[in-house]
Amino acid sequence: MVKKFISLSLITLLSYSAYAGGYRVAMQGNKQLAMGHTGVAVVNGAESVFFNPAATVYLKDKWSFSAGVNVLIADTKFQNKTYGWENETRNVGTPIYAYGAYKATDWLSIGLAVYSPYGSAVDWDKDWQGAHLVNNIDLKAFYFQPTVAIKVSERFSFGGGPIFVNGGVTFNRNVSRSMADEQGNKTDVTIEAKNVTAWGWSAGYLFNFDDHLRVGMNYRSKIIMKETAGTAKFHDVPAFGQGLFKDGTITAEMPLPAELSVGVSYEWNKWLFAFDYNRTFWKIYDALVIDFVDSPLGTSVNPRNYKDSSTYRLGAQYTVNDQLSLRAGWYYDESPVQDGYFAPETPRNDSRAYTGGLTYKFKNGLGVDVVFSYLHFSDTNNSYDYFNEDGQNVSFGGTYRSAVTSGGIGVSYSF
Template sequence: MKSKFLAFLGGAVLSAGIANAGGFQANLQGQKQIGMGHAGTGLALDHSSIFFNPGALAHLRQNGIQLGVSALNARIVYREPAPGISESRTNNPLSTPFQVYASYGKEESPLRFGIGVYTPYGSSVNWGNTWQGRFGLNELSLTAIFIQPTVSYRVSEKFGIGAGFVFATGSVNLQRSIPLVSTFGYESGLELDGGATGFGYNVGLYFAPTEQLSFGLTYRSRVDMKVDEGDVTYRLPGSPLIGANFSANRFNAELPLPANITLGIGFKPTEKLTLAADLQRIQWSAYESLKFDFNGNVGGPGMTTSESPRNYKDVFIYRLGAQYEVSESFTIRAGAYYDESPVQNGYLTPETPDADSRGISAGLTIALSEKVDLDASFLYLNKKQRTDDASKSGGVPGTFKSVAYVPGIGINYKF
């Protein structure tokens, strides 16, 4: 039991933050793009090109600031394997991934400078402390914020290049039950809490050979998030022997957030209609295992290190979107995408009960004035039902089903 305790502990602490290009990677970096299935690499739509394609940023003609936020409402249902028939449901708090972009360039200059602050990873999972898998996980909260200063250069009217440096900061909090009961009848528990930082970059090329056709290619690098001196706290029965088995109060860990390569195409068959398609490759194979180092025992004498296998696989996301300008002040959008799961059979866990996903979205823009636009979007995400024995991850065997509803709103100020 002690070895299983550490194995699952190692897998649970941060893995919810790395799994929504399958899982909880928050694909919510621009309100216009969300409305188009999150496609936008081959377009120069707005200042969110800082994320989607830095090479397209220099082709914008106006300076501006964008603010946007989404309300991520996710629900997961778990069913025990046969012969059990009971179910559990998460009671997740509302998550609010956000994005802030600003860019500036002189009217005739080929250079444009920008900065983006956005949340590509982060979510909350709350199973409660009475469900069947409580010794694996009660609750998990993760946030990751990327700060990206960017420069873009318009080589010609048809070609642009750009790059941005990424500083990532975030935090994680995990709570889980321990199968030890006090003399007063309450169940023991463990809480891990820590901050994480990492560095990376985002580069892009933009090419528009005609007014109707454009292409984009971007590479967002791997970011290794490091937790140093995270806090370990317990709720345990008052026994010296038990206390010696759980003496650690600090932990260190490192988690790879995978690199992404995206090819995008934009096509304008008419002056008012824009079509977009993105093919995104996520290099999840970087996530082979997760190792934790503790400054004392966690679960038994000499148990100060844990390493659990993940062996994720590289996957694709396929995106399609459309935008139609109904009038000068009103634009509508629609889109869809298919997101492959990187989690292989045997590795499913309750913090990342991941499966292939289908997303459908819609959106609109209303021009409130010459300088102010209002964006809105809505995304419905449906993950396939998945049954797994969790034999390789030390997780919770059973069947999981996930859905999410994600409305969003943004405001753009042009100057």
């Protein structure tokens, strides 16, 4: 009984669509981002440690390094004409990456990648109209991935390695639409999971048809982030609810879905063209289940019902001279969120991205990678229909419109 109470269809917890669909942030290399974040069949520096470790054995230099950061600004506007609700949120994210590859022998290359493929934050006004779903969320997951790649021949190589993830989330929402303390402050809960760790793996291969055409595939496994010692902290609890909304431990699981990438690239004179297809296996995220271990609230099940989604990426690079390369790209990204599950912590729908950038290589060999990207979203009328209140699912929705703009800078060096 008590468990159903307050319709603690607690959350949404960790899900947030930062950039691509779901909570995937596709910004793992400024060279490749400028080419629409293609790269599974591209040999273009240390970024391959992420895109396809198999490609690292074809790098020319013994040592290759690449690191960078993006500053992304994600804007979302929301309105509901029935009630005259208007709201907006602007959030800044700074995904980073750092890669190194070392060609130990002619046929063996090892590498190390650090990157943050999932994450970002959304921060609505406290007690806004959708506060029972989310007030704010801040999610981060860092991947540490050592790789080994083996060149079988000049035509074929494969590689891969384990992935260690360290992630965390802070999430706040109101416990219901009307619960408030004696002063009228709405009761809310902050759920925090810190330093959650998990393991996964990545593997890929690269096939060179000839000097021009490459085909590659890379797979990153799903990783289930299991929190067994998270915390729940309630605020502005009315006196009668002290026994119910008890601070304490929570356990929860959140999947970081598997991703399969296949791609092809073609080099011709000063041109490089790339096409990637990503399939992200979001279906694993069917519900967010949070167990309030120390509270009579019990277990909260929050349907998510994500679907697998695809991304189609195109990119091109033109090498002007030894110093300067120019890049451009485009991609189309499907949202994994299905109609009726559109929650304001994942307030985005399908998007089209336009990217561009360049690398300028200084005399000392240091390359500076600059990138700009813009994601265009259409208006979407959608809602989250599974917030349970007194046994009844109620809907929260309206028209959402998002835009994401980012600029990034990185350095690359090889010798």
